[in-house]
Amino acid sequence: MAKETLAEVKRRRAAVEVVDAKIAVDLATAxxxxxxxxxxxxxxxxxxxxxxxxxxxxxxxxxxxxxxxxxxxxxxxxxxxxxxxxxxxxxxxxxxxxxxxxxxxxxxxxxxxxxxxYPDYALAFQFLMTLDFSSHYMHMYSSLVTGSKSHKLVTSDVSRILWLYYNDSRTLFFMCAGNEIFFVSLYLMKWIHTPITFSSITPIASLYWLLGDLTWPALLAIVSFPIFLAKNIINVVQLWKAAKILVGLDLLERQKKREEKKQ
Incomplete structure (x- = not known):
């Protein structure tokens, strides 16, 4: 089974045309x-x-x-x-x-x-930055070394979650937009302090029992939080799957070296 997997990887890599970096630079220049x-x-x-x-x-x-x-x-x-x-x-x-x-x-x-x-949450924001960069870098690199033409071409047998995430452009946009809306809402919460119920619009003002002193950025943050959470869970899945792909390639290459030594 391992030999067949190694052969498949070889075929995929062979299908990707390798161009010398100097030739690529010259083509881009000309x-x-x-x-x-x-x-x-x-x-x-x-x-x-x-x-x-x-x-x-x-x-x-x-x-x-x-x-x-x-x-x-x-x-x-x-x-x-x-x-x-x-x-x-x-x-x-x-x-x-x-x-x-x-x-x-x-x-x-x-x-x-x-x-x-939000200095009290600085560590959390630093973690989110690290997770975002590392998961996308490792996913991009694992896609490259396995011969994929795009990091968005994920099959369901590799990860059903990532397949659902990348396969539908509407889902991808919804998740990314929701994640950004959550961060922008946190930003605006530092600037907007007037509760929604202070509005002169009667139907809105009558919702004080439900909204209390919430500002509209705070309400938007609450609504978009589940999307933000789901997006970062996907980042964790993406990081883990990319790590497993790279480790699998390492194991295949080590196996190949052992077989070459036996010959």
């Missing part, structure tokens, strides 16, 4: 305007996301409205670039990595701010 991967529409959207994320970080400490607007648009564009890539036939490895790196860095920067805004 690419024409009509076929410039850097200028693909999805990647232009990615650059826009980075600019908006940088703007939100600039405003984060003193202008919550501008910050939230820029951050929110940047996150929403995360769903647009994938659709553009498929519609225009402009999917690229560079774009996939750009998208993931932008997501990780943007969320981490917000978590850094939350660590200073």
């Amino acid at each position: 690419q024409s305007y009509s076929e410039n991967v850097f200028l693909f529409v999805p990647n232009l959207i990615g650059y826009t996301r980075i600019i908006l994320a940088a703007a939100s970080l600039h405003w984060m400490s003193y202008h919550p409205k501008y910050c939230t607007l820029a951050y929110g648009i940047s996150c929403l564009l995360d769903a647009v670039d994938g659709h553009a890539a498929r519609a225009l036939g402009q999917a690229s490895k560079f774009g996939a990595v750009l998208d993931m790196v932008t997501d990780r860095c943007t969320t981490s920067c917000l978590l850094c701010y939350l660590s200073s805004a």
Whole structure:
């Protein structure tokens, strides 16, 4: 059984064309305007996301409205670039990595701010940053070394949870959006202190018995918390599955060396 598994891994790796790094650099340097991967529409959207994320970080400490607007648009564009890539036939490895790196860095920067805004929970935010980066890096690397064309191509026999998570773009967007909404809500809780029931709208004011002194960011945080929790459980599963894949490859390679010594 182990030999068959090793053969399958070999076939998958052989199916992935290996290009010398110097050749790849030369091709990228000499690419024409009509076929410039850097200028693909999805990647232009990615650059826009980075600019908006940088703007939100600039405003984060003193202008919550501008910050939230820029951050929110940047996150929403995360769903647009994938659709553009498929519609225009402009999917690229560079774009996939750009998208993931932008997501990780943007969320981490917000978590850094939350660590200073909520010093008592700084360790928890640091743990979330570590989990986010490590799970995605190990998942990306394990996908690469097993010959997968995309880190989103997870089969149900490897992990049903990850298959459900990555297989449906709507589920993926819902989980990621809910996770970001939770963090943004924590950010806005530092700026907005007026209870929802102070509203002049009679139906809302009459809900004091239910909402009490909750602000709308606090209510949003409560509603999005289950999604945040589920998203980070998935991160743990992703980290563990990637670790098992890498360990399995190590065992296969060690077996191969032992067999070569016997010959």
